[in-house]
Amino acid sequence: MLEEAYLLRGHEVEVWSPQPVFCRVMPKGRFSKWARYVDTYILFPLWVRQKLKKQREDTLYVFCDQALGPWVPLVKNQPHVVHVHDLMALRSALGFEQFNPTSWSGRIYQRYIRQGFKQAKHFISVSNKTRDDLHDFGQVSPVNSHLVYNGFNYPYAPMAKSDAMLALNDANFPVQSDGMLLHVGGEVWYKNLLGVILIYIEYAKVEKNPLPLWCISPSSYPNIQVQALLNLLPSNGKVLFFKDIDNKTLQASYSLARVLLFPSLDEGFGWPIIEAQACGCPVLTSNAAPMNEVGGSHSIYLPLLKYHDDKQLWAKKCCQILTKLLNLDAPERSDLSLRGMNWVKKFNADSAIEEYLDIYKTISRNYQKNN
Secondary structure, eight states: OHHHHHHHTTOOOOOOOOOOSHHHHSOSSTTHHHHHHHIIIIIHHHHHHHHHTTOOTTOOEEESSGGGGGGGGGGTTSSEEEEEOOOHHHHHHTTOOTTSOOOHHHHHHHHHHHHHHTTOSEEEESSHHHHHHHHHHSOOOOSEEEEOOOOOSSOOOOOOHHHHHHHHHHTTOOOOTTOOEEEEOOSSGGGOHHHHHHHHHHHHHHOSSOOOEEEEESSOOOOHHHHHHHTTSOTTOOEEEEESOOHHHHHHHHHHOSEEEEOOSOOSSOHHHHHHHHTTOOEEEESSTTHHHHHOTTSEEEOOOOTTSOHHHHHHHHHHHHHHHHTOOHHHHHHHHHHHHHHGGGOOHHHHHHHHHHHHHHHHHHHHHHO
16 A cells, blocks of 8 residues: 555655565475575565665665564664554563463564564554553654554445345345344454354344344354354354455445444454444444544444453343444434444545655654754
């Protein structure tokens, strides 16, 4: 996104990333991952050092994710900036995420990443929560630390019911005219898919004709834990899983859904929240940052699930909130949808790109001034 945007604005852009050298000649098997490590952590830094000798003085080095921390020291004395998306893996490695214990090798790796990015002086975070985590857990001493919200990477907007149903039929989705509950996420721990299923089980217990639950993921699931939980689902309930769908199908799903059920334990930003709102779909998400930061005052909030909580009691409380939302009359629902669509206008990709560019220019100017 950044490369295309800045090329169109007349800037020179190069993308540097590790290239498969040993990987290309190493047969797939137990040693192939070590070949990737050699390409990434040995050959790539050597290549970068050679490239740096030939760069113009007005070059700005942009790290598109803080996970690229190991290479920050290569340009720490050059104009640079690090985009920060989330610190969940680091917090897990430090023992602050009981839902996600980290292996010893994972703990070492996250500290290795932090040892690199904490040497940076300029940061751009996608939410206040991410920026707070950067300061609290990242051990950084920034010259500046900016906040720029993400902008949409697809023009999500409400689809007419007939158009949404047609799009979903074309994608061979078992669509029904009265809609469904929708969850967009996956089985990664912080998406809380087990919590989603628990809420739906409680909903199916109290609703004679419950709406089906659609779970959309970028990867294949459900896993064994989810399958075991689905055995507790009342016979009148229906949970369907879809993966790897295109943006138009996702837009149609948001447009037809009665609610986005998104009880995440944590996020870096929370894309589905604003995607759903842009399509006029009410959002039911956790009352914790950054979900309540991105969701705004018009989203409906669930209690955040804590590690030692009684999960069934939590699910029952969430079910009551869900049922109340589903029973809103037409004017109330319309008002909620309209407020959501107005709110998400602030998450504009062009605005974000221009904000990035202003920050980039300031960093470059200050570096030139001080040198």
